[in-house]
Amino acid sequence: MLGIILRRLVNLVIILFVVGTLLFFIIRAIPGDPAIALLGSTAKPEELEALRQDLGISGPLYLQYLGWFGRVLQGDFGMSIIYDKPVLDVIADHIAPTLTIAIISTLLSFLLAVLITVWNASSPRNWVARALNQLSQIGLALPDFWLAVLLIYLIALNLRWVPTSGYTDIWVDPIASIRTLLLPVAVLVIGQGASFVIVLREGMLGQMSQLYLRTARVKGLSEFAVAMRHALPNALLPILTIVGLNFAGLVGGIVILENIFVIPGLGSMMLGAINGRDFLLLQGGALFIAVLFVTVNLITDLTYALVDPKVRVS
């Protein structure tokens, strides 16, 4: 296990170097001058050039790259021109809403998928279980933004149970936080949960017909217990990768939902950085998301090893 971790950590460093380098040059290739963005169209050339020098975006690109990379190696990701704060501080400010939503929605989606598929596998003739299973197809087909608008209309505007938008830190006011999180989390759970159900169901149905379950049934275990204790662990493997990728995707890519629900998360931060040509924040944010992707993949692989002894042996 330690060997796996060490090998993956070495890979992580290489990946981050490559990703960081690519990101730097791709981001610099985006048209649009941050100096014009900041000073407006009436600024004089000398004012623009002075600002470019202050921002570290003047001079040959390779020198800018070396300067940036050298500072990153020392843990200095630079200052955000939008927030006038160190880039890492800005990311830290915006990670909480995104992580909160991603963690809660992933956990709930996973639990929901497990319950539905286990129920469905153990009671294949139960019409409620079958209906839930079929509903997952609909859940998968509904676009997030459409679902968000629908839920806002029904639950926030008509029933007035929760606010239509906003975000409250869960540590500051848990009740208010739950009220603001309810709709965005519901939207994500419906979409994610549906995809988890579909993948997990395939695995469960395959496992339930395996011969190794005969002993469990002969012991007198209920079908639910058979499904939960014996079939589920073997059916989980395919879904772990999907859960991991989905989670990483949520952290880096719920821009539309953050916009609809006015959540000050990473997606909004990145969008603001692109619009304001805040290069350092953009590079830092993208690198952070890359780290998160790689880390989540590592955790997924380690979980694989925990769940499946064959992976440990290999």
Next chain:
Amino acid sequence: MNRISRRWRHLSVTSMAIVAAGALVLSGCTPTDPSSTSGDEGAPVQGGNLTIQISGDPGGLDQNASYSIEAVNISELIFEKLFALDATNTPHPMLVDTYDLSDDRKTYTFHLRDGVTFSDGKPLTADDVVESLNYWLRVNAQGKIVAGDVESIEATDDLTVTLTLTKPRYPLIVELTGVGTGILEADTAKGLDATGFTQDQAIGTGPYKLQSWQPNEQLVVERNDAYSSLPDEESGYAGAKHAYLDTITFKIVADPDAVKNGLLTGQWLYASPTPDAYPELKANPDLVVHTLSGGNLNLLVLNHAWSGSIFSKPEARDALNLALDKPGIVAATGGSPDLTIESAALTPEASTIMYSTAGDEEYAKHDPEKAKALFAKAGYSDDKPIQILTTNAFPAFQAWATLVQDQLSSIGVKSEIQAYDFVTMLGQWQSYPDKWDIVPIFFNGDFPSPGQMNVLASAASPATDTHPEIADDRSQDLIDALADYNKVDNADDAHAIMDTITSIIARDKPAIILGMTTPYAAYSPTLKGYDNYWYVFWNSWIAE
């Protein structure tokens, strides 16, 4: 402190049309209908928080560095100027007690009000005024225009400032109500450059002071307990400021549906929704929906100064004017007839001196067949389609671009739309004159003097600072008219010259005027004491 660390302000795409304009003059706003919306306001209530929705982060509170609607209007709560405009667009002393003008109309002596303090407790002095005005003249696009006529600004004693001009300048007092003329502490203003002051330097003499700011989330101002109000009757931006509210929270919400939904559920009491929401909100009996002071001048900027553009030829500019159904284009995005004005006037009607309909005859012309002939005469060729530069950040701009393309297509003129994000569009516009022929955009229609208006400034002066390759094509007629405006000494003569200026613009067409749109706000009936002057909430309260 280096320049980067000073750059705490944030660019918000939603607010950046005005950055492009570089000339928002909201403090010079005049009311479309300045009447209060309620006849029974009740007794003012002290205290409470008013939550306001704004569409973009202000990006800063320094009017010389951040031109967004939000920046300019919120900073009006914190900073004050020597003069302020009342509901009839007349300047009234604000930080000035009295002033004298010499017989040759070149020397102004401003006697400042005694006892005025900044929100940190420091007293206002003549040095603060001198440094602040020098900052405005040095950095602000409009201030730079005025600077050409300023010989000196001196503090003659602690509370007296003498401003000497090289020649008379009729609109000077009104210009001192313009964007960027807010008075800062001398230590702050001294040496500031175009990147503006820092958040902790946002200290003014206004009725509110900055409490907190999370960029892209919210900004909160709180009552300045040290504020010294004028005893005069409140009117527009002038007169008494009571600061009834304890705090005002500006929530930054860009999504149009979220804006509307939050208003309907009481998350914010005041919002600036998009024009298309106007009819629905206007029909809602639980809301007050009212037009705001001022107006946006919608236009198509033409690349008249670069010889490579077809619009360097007058025939092509005339052809475009004839080809387009201008009122139709504005109406398509205006939301309601209540919000659109079919006229070539450069400023809202309430701005009595500047308002002129002298260009309306040219504006009304619409003859696609004649346009086709004129384009041919100008040498139009299918090999070189007209390039329309726009941004997807402003749906209206993109819609106008599409409508222009469609109407040109109907007379056989090909065009291509280049849609970028706003920053890229600005860069293309500023740095690559060979990449565009038309830029659809709006400017704020309120300005304290004609020389400070972008469309006139660009036609009257070559943009050699930013486009040295562009030939000097200044309109001498316009230069003369703008100079004549500064020479007058009364409103009637000034108005007559505005007729001339408006006619020259209609004739030469450095831009095609599409018409004006009026901004509006929707708010809860519990908001009282609000007279529809943007964010002038210093005499507002929330009814119990």
